[in-house]
Amino acid sequence: MSALLEVSDLRLQFGGVKAVDGLSFEVHAAEILAVIGPNGAGKTSAFNCISGFYLPTSGSVRFDGRNIVRPAPDFWHALRLVPLLQSFGFFRVLPSRVTKWGMARTFQNLRLFREMSVLDNVKTALHARLREGFWSTLLHTPGYRRAEEACVREARGWLDFVGYQGSEHLYVTQLPYGEQRRVEIARALATSPQLLLLDEPAAGLNFNEKQALMALIRRIRDLGVAVVLIEHDMGLVMKLAERIVVLNYGKEIADGTPEQIARDPLVIEAYLGVEEEAR
Amino acid sequence: GGDSADSGDGPIKFGMLAPFSGSESAFGSYMENGAQLAVNEINEAGGVLGRQLELVVEDDACDATTAVSGANKLVTDGIVASVGGYCSGATLPTLPIFDEAGIPMVIPAANSNELVDQGLPGVFLINGTGDQQAAAAVQYAEQIGATRVAVIDDATSYSADLADAFTTQATEAGLTVEVTATVTPGENDYSAVATQLADVKPDLAYWTGYYQEGGLIARQATDAGFTGVLMVADGSVDAKFAEIAGQGYTENVVGTFTQTPDMIDGADAWIAAYTELAGDAPGPYSTQSYDAVRVMAQAIDDAGSTEFDSVVGGLEGLADFDTFAGPLTFTDDHTLSGGGFVIVSIDPDSGAFVLKDDLQG
Amino acid sequence: MSSLEVDQADVYYGRVHALRHLSFRVEEGEIVCLLGNNGAGKSTTMNMLSGLVRPRSGAARWNDLDLTTAKPWDIVSAGLIHVPEGRRIFSTMTVHENLLLGGYTVRDKRLIDQRLDQVYELMPRLAERRRQQGGTLSGGEQQMVAIGRAIIGGPKLLLLDEPSMGLAPLIVKQVMDIISAVNTHGTTVLLVEQNARAALKVAHRAYVVETGEVTLSGTAAELAKDPRVVEAYLGA
Amino acid sequence: MQLIWNGLIVGSFYALVALGYSMVYGIIKLLNFAHGDIYMLGAFVGFFTLSAFGISNETSIPLLLVILLLSMVTTGLIGVGIERVAYRPLRKSPRLAVLITAIGVSFTLEYGVRQIFGPNPEAFPIRLESSGFDVAGVRVTASQIVLVVIAAALMLVLAHIVERTRQGRAMRAIALDPQGAQLMGVNVNRVISIVFFIGSSLAGAAGVMAGAYYGSIDFLMGFIIGLKAFTAAVIGGIGNLYGAMLGGLLLGLLESFGSAWFGGEWRDVFAFAFLILFLTFKPTGLLGARVVERM
Amino acid sequence: MALRLDVALKDMSLRAPAPLFERQPQPRGVFTSQRGFMLALGLVSVLVIAVLPFLDASLYTMSIATSALIYIMLCMGLNVVVGYAGLLDLGYIAFFAVGAYVSGIFTTVLGWPMWAALPATVLACIIAGVIIGAPTLRLRSDYLAIVTLGFGEIIRITANNLEITGGPSGIHGIPSWDFGGWSFNDGFNLFGIEFPERVVFYYFVAAVVIVVGVIGAGRLAKGKLGRAWKAVRDDEDAAEAMGINTYIAKISAYIIGAVWAGMAGQLMATHLSAISPNSFQFLYSALILMAVVLGGMGSTPGVIIGALFVSLAPELLRDFAEWRYLIFGVLLVVVMLFRPAGLWPATAVLPWLKRNRPTPPAFTDSISSVEASVMESVDGVPHADVHEGDRS
C-alpha cells in the first residue's frame, strides 16, 4: 500500500538555526503515529511545513499523491523574487488548500475562534465543503436552508463524537480547558480529513482526561483517519501509538514500534532519560 | 412650491448658513454679527412691511452634508429669505432646497461662478465673482508693469476657481504665467512653493487662498529670496495676515478686495456699533453679511410682499443701492456689475489692509 | 513565622465562583505542591498570590505582606516571584533581554551578572540561544527562559504554574532537579502540576484542590499512596 | 539640494511628533489620535504664557528655551492626565474602544481650545530670526539649525533611554504582555505614565517650535500633523523609535520631492501611494521587526 | 418531505456519526428567546420608520431621517469589514466617495438615469475593494490601517484635482431616481394621500437600507462567508487550517463593504443632489468607525444605534452651536468609558434571559461511557450515509 503522506529530506532553516534538517518519514492510512523528540527538535516546525504554514527550505512533502511543496522555477529564483511571490500565494500551497485535500491539524496552543460559539467553531470547519452561494445566502433560498441544516447536523455530529455535552451556544472561552481541546478536535474532524495532525493534544490534561483522549484518538483512527501526534507524555504515547518517529536536532534518529523505541539507546540518551518508567 | 408659506404675521425670518465648526469656523461669527447688526438697525427703524426681522443661523461646517441638513432646518423653521453662504462647495447643494421652497437668496460671501451658472432664479451674489476679482488682479498687474506672474491656490473651490480665472485672463492680457502651484491648506510648511517662487522670480505672485496660509507663504517666500509683489485675494485680506507674516514681511503685499468700512471715510461709527454688538472687531464678510440683510430687506420692502416672485423682482429692480462695496445694481445673471474690487495694501504700523488703488485711474 | 498563609479565600470571575473558601499554608523552606483537575482553580490561586486577581473575601499573607491588597510589582520586589502558566515569554525580545527583565527589581548589577552566569550554566541551551527572539523558541526552551527569569529575580518564594507542561521527559526531570536545587539554596517553592507523579517526587507536602476547595492534604509521600489520589491523578 | 533640506526640516517636526506616537503605540497599542492635539496644546500653552506676560514679537532664543521647557512639562502632565482619565480605565477593553475615546479626546481638546482662544489663528509671540545664508547652494537659516539641533538632541536622548536602559526594556515588555511585565515587578501604571509624559512633552515641544518657526497657530493645527506623524511612525515600523525618526524624515523628503515633481496638489497622493507600495513589499515598515507567531 | 441533506455538502468522504446526545431545543417566543425578541424589535423599527412621515413630514425631519438611514447603510458595510472580518479600515469613506462620484458622473456627465448608474457604481466599488484588499494579503492590523487611510486620502485628493469630478466644488445637479416616465420628483398619490418627493425618496432609501443594508448584511454574516470572516478575525492561522482561504475571505469583506458604501454613496448623491470632496475627509472615516465601535462591533442592533448616534447627535446638538463638537467629544469618551464593548455588543444577552443562560459543562468522562454505543453506529469504517434521514 502506498503511503498517505511521504515526507522526504525536509529541511527548514531560520537564519542559522536548522529547525528541520533532512527529515524523512511516511504515514499510512488509518494508523496512529507518534512523533517525539526533545524540546526544540523541530517537531512543530515539521508539522508546520507539512500543513503548508511554513515554506521549507528544501525537500518534498507528498500527500495523497499531491505535492504540498511546490518548487518555483529557477527563473524566479534568479530574480530573487520567490519569497515575495510566495507571500502573495504563488509557488506555494496554501494551508487552506492542504486542508481541502484532507489534512487537518490542531495547534500546540489552543487556537479556537474565541468570539464564536462552540457550534459556530465547528461549522466554520465545514467551510470548504459547504455548497452555499452568495445569492442563496442573501435570499435564503431552500438550497441555502438545506446547506445550513446539513452543516449544523454535521457539526453537532462531530461535537457528539468527541463527547462534548455542553450547550453548543456557549462561547468557547467559557469552557474549561479540557472541553476546549475536545472542541478543537471536533473542529479538525469536521474538515473531513484523511490525516489528522495533533500537536501535543494531552498537554495540560490530567490523568482522566488523558484516558478519555486516548479513547477518542483510537475512535478517530477507527473511522479510517490516520493520526499523527506530537506528544511528550510517554505513558500515553507508548499505549497509543502504533509506530513512533523520534527527532533530534531536526533529524530522524529512530523509527519503530513503541517497544523498539523504548529500548533504543539513542532515544534513551537524547529524550527519555535513564530512569523513566514507561507506564 | 414651498411648504414654509409665510404666515403673514409675526417676524419675518431671514436664514443664514455659515461655518461655525471645522476649518473655516472662524468666519461664522463675523458673518452672523454683521447680519445681526443690520437686522437690529432695521428693526429699530421700524422693520420691514411693518414687521420685525429675525435672524436664524445654522452651521454648515463648510461641508455639503451638514449644509443640506442646515438648509432643510431653516426651511422648516419658516425662513422667508436666505442671507447666508460662505463656502461655495457647501452652498451649492443648498440652492435647490431653497429654490424649491421658494426662498430667495442673497449670498454674501460664496462667490464661485457655479453658483449662478445653474441659472436658478432666486440666487443673487453680492460678493464679486472670481472672474471679476481676477480682472481686477490682472488690471493691477499690468498697471505695475508685471510681465511674468505666478498663481498659487489652496485646492478649495473658491481658490481654484479664482486661480483658473486669473490664469485665463492674464494669458489673454499677454502676461506669462510662469508658476501655477497648489498647496494643502491647514499646514505650516510651504517651503516648496516658496522655493519655487524664489527660483523662478516672477514679478507678481497671486495667492488666491486664505490668510492663515497666506501669511505663512508671504514669510517663507521672502525668506527663500522672493522679491516680487505678492498679491492676495479677498480671502486673505484680514488684519491677522500681517500678524502671521510678521514684521518686515508685508511691504510687497497687496490684495484684491471689495471695500470695507475701515477704508471708507466716516465708517468708524459702523465699526463701533459692530464692536459693541459683537465684543470684537469686524472681520472678513462682516460687511457683506450686513449688506446682504439690507439688500434683502430693501427688496422685500420694494416688492411689498414676501412672495418669491415679487422679492426676486424687487432684487432685480434694485438700482444703485448703497452698500459698502459701492452702489449696487444686479446684472442679468444676478451678480454685481463691477464687482467693486480695489487694491489694498498693508499699513506697516497697524498691520491692517488699507486702500491703495481704487483701479479707477 | 515567615510563611505563606491563605485563609478562606473566595475568588469570582464574573459569575464564576473560581475559589471557594480556599485555605492552605506554606512554611519557609518547603516545596508544596497543588494538585487538581483542569479548572480546579490552581492558576487562579497563583494569580491571587501574585496580585493579578483579587479575592472577594478571605486573607492571603506572606510574612508581613498582605497579598490581597499589595500591587503585583510590590509583591515581586518583596521576593515573591510567579512563573505563570503558559510561560509568557516576551516574544520579540531576545533570550538575554528576557532574562535581564527578570532582574528588573534587582538594583545590584553584579548580582544580576552573577545569577545570569548561574542560569546559563544550569541551562546551557539558553546560552546557545542568547540572541534568539523569545517567541521563536520551542516550547521547552521557552519554559527554561521562564524559570531562568525567575531565578535572576532572586526569589524567596517561587510560584511555579505547571512548569513541566510540554516538556520532554528528560527535561521534566531536569526542571524538577532545578526546583530541588533552588529549594536547597533557600527558596520556598509553591508548585502547581498536572504531572502529579513528578511533582510528588520533589514536593514535601501537597494539597489537592477540587472546584476551588482543598479536598485533601498531607505530606507528598502520604498522598502518593492515597488511593483517591492514585485513582484520579496518578493512574493505577 | 534645497528640496532635501526643506524636506528634512518638515521631517524633523514629523519625527518629533511621530516619536511620541510610536512610543504610545508601542506600549499600549493605541493609535493615539489625540497626540496631534497635544502638539497643538503645546503651542497654545506657549502662546498663553507669553501673552499673559504681554510679550510679543520676541526673537530671543533663551526665552524660547524657557517656554519650550514649560510647555513640555505642561503637555507632559496633560498627557499623563488624559491617559489616567480616558485610557487607563479601558486598558482591558477591545483596542478599538480606546481608539474611539482617543478620537473623543481629540475633539474635546480641539474644540475646548477653540472655546477658550477662539477659532481664529493666533500669531505666536516669539519669532525665530530667519536671516539665511547659503551653504553649498542651499539656503539655510539660523532658526532651521536651532530647530534641527533641538529636535535631534531630544530624539537621540529618548532613543537611548528606550533601547538601552532598564526602563526601556520594561516599556517594551509592557508592550508585549502587560500582565507578564507585572510579574517581572514592573510597575505598569508608572511606566505607562512615564511614556505618556515623554511622548506628550515631545509633541508639546514640537508645537512650540512650530509656533516659533512658522509664526501662526490655530486650534486645528494638530490634526494634519497627527495624521502625518501616524504615517511616519508606520513607515518606520510602528513601535520602533529609530524607525519613527527615519519615517518622519523620509515622509518629509517624500513630500518635498512629491510637490516638486508632481505639483502640490498631488503631493499627498504621491506620498501615500509610495507608502502603500512600500508597505506591500516591506510589510513591517523600515525597521519594524517581523513578529513571529508560533503555531 | 425530508430534505436531501447530503447534496448540500460536497465530497463527504467522512461524515459525522449519528448524534448521541439530546440537546435542548432553542426557545422561540418573543420574550423567551433572543431571536424572537430581535425579530419583534426589527418589526417595530420598520413600523416606526414607516409611520414617521405621517408624524412629521417637514423638510428638515425627512432630510435628517434620510441621512440617518444612509448612515446606517454605510455603517453596516463598515461593520462587515471591521466588525466581522476584524480589518481596521480608516479610509472607508473612500468607497462612499467612489459610489457618490461614479453615480454623479454617470448621471450628470453621461446623462444616464440613476438606476442605470447602479451597476456601474457596484462595479467601481468592487474594483476599489479589490485594489484596497490586495495589499492586505501581507499586512496585519495597523499597517493595514495606514494603507486604508492613505487610500481614502488618495481618492479624496484625486477627486479634488480632476476635471471630471468637478474639482473642489464637486458635482451638482444630480438628478433623482426616475423610472421611464415617472420620477421621484413627481411625488406620488395613494388613496388620496399626497406623498411629496422627499417622502417618496425617504421610503425608497428606507427600503433599500432595510432590505439590502441591514437584512442582507445580517444574512451574509450568518452564512458560510460570515463565519469565514469571523474566523479570520479571531485567528487567521486557525482559519487557514479550517480550509478557509483567508485572502479570499478578506478581499470579499472589503468588496462587500465597498459595495455597501458605494450604494450608500449613490443614495447620498441623490439625496444631496450635489457632492464635493469636502464631504469625504478622513474625519468622516473616523466618524463612521466611531459609530460602529460605539454601537458594538459585529452587532446589527448596536451598529444601527451607533449610526443613529453619530448622524443625529450633531443635529440634535445644533442648538448648542459652537459647543456641539466639544460636547460630542466628551460624550464619546464618557460613553466608551461606561460601555467599553459598545452600546449593544454582539455578545449581549437580554437582561431577562440572563438567568437561563447555559452554564459551562464540567469535564465529562462521557466518551468512555458512550463509547460502546458509538462503536455500534460507526462500524469502524468511513461511511457516507450513516444517518441519512434521521433527525430532521
Ligand SMILES: Nc1ncnc2c1ncn2[C@@H]1O[C@H](COP(=O)(O)OP(=O)(O)OP(=O)(O)O)[C@@H](O)[C@H]1O
Ligand atoms: N520562526 C523561527 N525563527 C527562528 N527559530 C525558530 C523559529 N521557529 C522555530 N525555531 C527554532 O527551531 C527549533 C525547532 O522548534 P520546534 O518548535 O519545531 O520544536 P519542537 O520540536 O516542536 O519543540 P517542543 O517540543 O518544545 O514544542 C527550535 O530550536 C526553535 O527555537
Ligand SMILES: Nc1ncnc2c1ncn2[C@@H]1O[C@H](COP(=O)(O)OP(=O)(O)OP(=O)(O)O)[C@@H](O)[C@H]1O
Ligand atoms: N479570566 C477568566 N474569566 C472567567 N473565568 C475564568 C477565567 N480564568 C479562569 N476562569 C475559570 O475559573 C476556574 C478556575 O480556573 P483556573 O485557571 O484557576 O484552573 P486551573 O486549576 O489552573 O486549571 P488548569 O489545569 O486548566 O490550568 C475555571 O472554571 C475557569 O473556567
Ligand SMILES: CC(C)C[C@H](N)C(=O)O
Ligand atoms: C472668500 C470666500 C468668501 C470664498 C468662499 N470660501 C467660497 O467658497 O466661495
Ligand SMILES: [Mg+2]
Ligand atoms: Mg512543539
Ligand SMILES: [Mg+2]
Ligand atoms: Mg492552570
